Amino acid sequence: xxxxxxxxxxxxxxxxxxxxxxxxxxxxxxxxxxxxxxxxxxxxxxxxxxxxxxxxxxxxxxxxxxxxxxxxxxxxxxxxxxxxxxxxxxxxxxxxxxxxxxxxxxxxxxxxxxxxxxxxxxxxxxxxxxxxxxxxxxxxxxxxxxxxxxxxxxxxxxxxxxxxxxxxxxx
Numbered sequence: 001x002x003x004x005x006x007x008x009x010x011x012x013x014x015x016x017x018x019x020x021x022x023x024x025x026x027x028x029x030x031x032x033x034x035x036x037x038x039x040x041x042x043x044x045x046x047x048x049x050x051x052x053x054x055x056x057x058x059x060x061x062x063x064x065x066x067x068x069x070x071x072x073x074x075x076x077x078x079x080x081x082x083x084x085x086x087x088x089x090x091x092x093x094x095x096x097x098x099x100x101x102x103x104x105x106x107x108x109x110x111x112x113x114x115x116x117x118x119x120x121x122x123x124x125x126x127x128x129x130x131x132x133x134x135x136x137x138x139x140x141x142x143x144x145x146x147x148x149x150x151x152x153x154x155x156x157x158x159x160x161x162x163x164x165x166x167x168x169x170x171x
Contacts, residue, residue, distance in 0.1 A: 093147075
């Protein structure tokens with residue numbers, strides 16, 4: 001019974017890992033094939049691209065969690081806690097960015113912001129004074145990105161360190 005459970009768990013790890021890897025390869029290829037912004041099928045692409053990206057991400061995290069219980073991986077218990085902490089951190093960052101996007105969108109509807117954007121079909125030399133302008137709230141998003149990158153590097157260092165810990169033998 002225990003041997004059967006181990007084989008199923010190992011099979012699930014391989015299944016989720018293969019799914020994550022395959023979708024991670026296919027999603028950018030799909031992005032190259034996306035229809036024009038005004039295409040009537042663009043919404044299908046947007047939802048499909050979003051869905052496949054999320055399935056790939058969730059599959060990868062699931063495969064990592066399943067790997068923690070594989071005897072061949074021989075990972076310390078702290079490894080799971082680092083992953084759990086990362087997932088919680090990722091959820092918090094996602095919620096912060098969602099609330100921020102809602103806040104910016106709500107404020108834009110009350111206070112329309114003038115931008116220096118030029119329509120793509122109106123590109124000519126007559127717009128020499130055009131400057132690149134970031135959208136509203138971009139400073140906050142950039143700050144969150146920097147914090148996210150620093151935290152991600154810290155999580156990777158912690159995980160690699162735990163993987164490379166000397167193995168203790170109990171004889």
